[in-house]
Amino acid sequence: MKFTDGFWRIREGVQISYATEVRDVRAEAKRFTTYAAVKKVTRRGDTLNAPLITAECFSPAEGVIGVRITHHSGTRRPGPDFALAGAADGVGAVRRDGTVTELASGPLTLRLDSSGPWTLAFHDADGRELTRANAKSTAFATTAEGAHHMIGRLALGVGEQVYGLGERFTPFVKNGQVVDVWQADGGTSSEQAYKNVPFYLSSRGYGVFVNHPGKVSFEVGSEAVGQVQFSVADQTLEYYVVAGPTPKDVLARYTALTGRPALPPAWSFGLWLTTSFTTSYDEGTVMSFVDGMAERGIPLSVFHFDCFWMREYQWCDFAWDPDVFPDPAGMLARLKAKGLRISLWINPYIAQKSPLFDEAARLGHLVHRPDGDVWQWDLWQAGMGLVDFTSPDARAWFQSKLKPLLDQGVDSFKTDFGERIPTDVVWHDGSDPERMHNYYTHLYNRTVFELLEKERGQGEAVLFARSATAGGQQYPVHWGGDCWSSFEAMAESLRGGLSLSLSGFGFWSHDIGGFEGTPDPAVFKRWLAFGLLSSHSRLHGSSSYRVPWEFGDEAVEVARRFTRLKHRLMPYLYGAAVTAHRTGVPMMRPMVLEFPHDPACRPLDRQYLLGADLLVAPVFAEDGEVEVYLPEGTWTHLLTGERVTGPVWRTERHGYDSLPLYVREGAVLPLAGDDSRPDGDWLAEPTLLVHPSAAPAYTRTVTVPGLTGAPAAVFRLRREGDLLRVTAEGTDARFTVRVAGGASATGAGEVTVPLA
Structure with a gap:
């Protein structure tokens, strides 16, 4: 959100008060609080009829320093709040020397000099300034509508680049962008995002996390061009600067604070095939797909039933459509006998036609409007209500409806939706509706994931989730949402996944071939290679099937080749998954994550490293032409054995059975002897x-x-x-x-x- 009219003026109807000078510092052993006047105080009368901004500075964990700026502290805070790890009493050490107060935490130091203009400066272990909040960087503002906003700004250095802020399909480097952290079901071709995370990572070796679950508005060098501005409609704004020095170090510290991803089961890394969304299917259709994959030598690990496994107008009541699936338990047993795992589509909405709607409403498990009516609308499902996951009883009730499906043999759930959460409602636990809008998905995915862990055991739980916010990385896997069936959408999907990986998420997938429309065979075949060289791999579409033979014999060969290649790579890939689980460093790594000191790697968004040693550059053209950058060292093409010495840009041309796939010098890839399954x-x-x-x-x-x-x-x-x-x-x-x-x-x- 912009508050200024150019550099000199304030927007009409806006009033801004900036922290201008330090009036007091109260230091403790591990933290300090400073009070800033919003104007220059030259005499005692200047202290009358004027506010103060309070800034509390503390460190919850080594290498992380938090700043909490407040205008009025008496405002009620109903929650929700992100659950953050760290020491309650802090781990920093405060030192005072004259007018200078410093808070040190591991390799990070915050410095305040009360003798000059208001400045909070953050330094690394070598004393290098990483960023600073200086003049006009700490403020509160009111708008013509009476809204109150807290504003923070941190300086951008010359050439500094910003990444992350969730799964964003806009340009990979976020400089110059306006980013509103607000969940939306906008597809992959817009500035909206399903996974909004108020965390960004800087090329200078630090990260910033804004600890606010509601709407956070970022101006990334787009209002003040040398600043990253973040604002919230609140009386308090809290942010954390997270030290490096490397991007991996930043992600390790950030995920230690917000949660590390669970380790998905090995079988989940194989190929998933779905019924697609609105296609016609029954057990005969499903078995024809499964048998067709086996007959063509394409190993299949998971079969997924999308929405219409349930009766029309009754999503979600978790009951199989008896007209289409008269023997669901028997069908699942027959699929399991073929060595498959089973996934079912669900969402957190209960349609009015379903008997569960009356049951949930009677028990108080649906979200209400302020007048006591159940919140309903007809978008998506007729008269649907929304499960209130802030209620422990509602969470238990929702889990009780899923458990019989697990007892039938279901292994996983695709937790779709969770973005269009209303703000004109009352939550069971009294949560603030604006703060709950983004946070709802966290409760939704956690509810389902915890049931899977309880019923299947730790290490066997896996979701296919669409929406998330900070901390959602704990409940993998997440996929990229609704994209078109085109090369452009394939590229924008990759941008989203790379942005998500720099937001703390270790595992990510996407719809191979695209979701909307039917892909051209060229798009489908190129997307197959990309999809099977991603963390997780799923064939899915909207109104048409995604079985490879629908796209020709060559598509079958490509699907078989890359599925079996992924299975051979599983010992290596699973090692990368363990690293993601233990450290927060993702499986799919933007080039800047592995090569932060190579300027050529910083903007790259059409290639990535899968694990530490395997460079992947998907082909986004029918003719097979692709540009790829190889950093310093000797790289060996995994499929052809060609050796190339970097740093070098190359333009290559590949058939559908290949793509730039290079192994890093010094690497050892452990390969499985069995390429028929991922969990051999x-x-x-x-x-x-x-x-x-x-x-x-x-x-x-x-x-x-x-x-x-x-x-x-x-x-x-x-x-x-x-x-x-x-x-x-x-x-x-x-x-x-x-x-x-x-x-x-x-x-x-x-x-x-x-x-x-």
């Missing part, structure tokens, strides 16, 4: 594909997880002259070591292979 025995004769560096002291340690909780195997690689010695710990199984473009050897316990 990865220690049954695995291959270690080695891309050694030229360093004479080259060493590497690779961990391959065991099957279903079995102990992992650790392979230690060490260069000895012209030989590579590999020793295995934790397994007696045979394994193969293959040097890319060179020799290979097979053995157990210890294997030696020539490097030249």
Whole structure:
């Protein structure tokens, strides 16, 4: 939201009061509070009839410093609030030296000098200034309509670039953009977003999290061009500066604060196939799809039933349509016998025609209007109400309707919707409707995820969720929402996923081929390679099926090739998933995350790293032409063996069975021997594909997880002259070591292979 009219003037009807000078500092051991006048005080009379802005400075965790600015502190705060980890009494250390007050927390220091104009300056461990809130950077404003806003600004350095703010389909670098953090069902072709996260990451090696679950308006160098401005309609604004120095360090600290992603089960990384949205289907259709995939040698891991598994006008009452699926339990058993997992579509709305509507209304489980009526509308489903997840009883009730489906054999739920949450309502726990609009999805996904963990066990729960906010990364997986079936939509989907990954989300997927419309076969085949080299992979559409043979024989071959390739890569991919779970560093990594010191990587949004060592550049053209940038080092194409020395830009041309897929110098890719499934025995004769560096002291340690909780195997690689010695710990199984473009050897316990 903009408050100024150019650099000099204020917008008509707006009044702004800026923190101007420090009038007092109250320091404690781990925190300090400062009081700022909004005008220069030259005499005692200047202290009358004038407000103060209170700024509390504290550190909840090492490398994180919070600033809470307040105008009137007596305002009621009904919630909700993000659940943040950290020490309640803080971990920082305050030091005072004359007019200077400093709060240090690990590699981050906040400095206030009360002798000059109002300035809060943040410095890294080397004393380098990361950013600052200086003149006109801390304020409150009122509008002509009487709304009260708190405003914060942090300076942008020359060349500094900003990323994140959720899954945004607009340009990857957010400089120059106006971003309203407000959930919306806007598709992937607009400035709206399903996953809004009030966190951004800077190319200077820090992040900023605005701790407000409601609408946060960001002006990223778009009002004051050298500042990131964030404002909320409230009396208090709280933000955290998160230290690096690397982007990975920032994400690790941020996700430690807001929550690390759960580790999805190995089977979820395989190929998902759905019925599509409004297509006609029954058990015969479903079985024809499943058998058709098997007949064509395309391994399938999960089958998903979209909306019309339920009766029309009755979503969601969690009851199979008996006219279409007369024997759901038997059908699910038949699908499970084919080795499949099952996913069902749900949303948090209860249609009026469903018997569950009257039940939920009678029990008080639906959201109400201020006059006591149940909130309803006809958009999406006729007369639908909204489950009130702020009520523990409503959450338990909702879970009780899902449990019988789990008992039938369902393994996962696609938690669709959750964005169009009204603000003219009353919540069970008294939450503020504006703050609940974005936060609702967090309660919705948590309710379903916790049931899956309880019923299936930790490590077996997985969602396919569309909406999220800060902290939602704890309940994976999230997919990119409704996109068109075009190359442009494929590219915008990737931009959204990369932005989400820099917002703390470790796992992400998208609709292969696009959702709306029917893709041209060229689009479908190119999207297959992209989709199967993403964290999670799903074939889904709106009004047409997405089985590969609908798009020709070559599409079948492409689907088979890349599905089996992903299965072979699973020991490597699952290692990247474990890293995401433990550290918050995502599986799909924008180039800037791995190469923050390479300026060429900072704007790249059409390629990424899958894990630490595998560079993927999807092809967005029918003719197969694609530009790819390879940073410094030697890169080896995984499919062709071609070696390229970077840094270099390349223009390549690929058939549908290929794309730029490069392995980083020094990498070791553990490959599964079985390419028929994602959750096979990865220690049954695995291959270690080695891309050694030229360093004479080259060493590497690779961990391959065991099957279903079995102990992992650790392979230690060490260069000895012209030989590579590999020793295995934790397994007696045979394994193969293959040097890319060179020799290979097979053995157990210890294997030696020539490097030249």
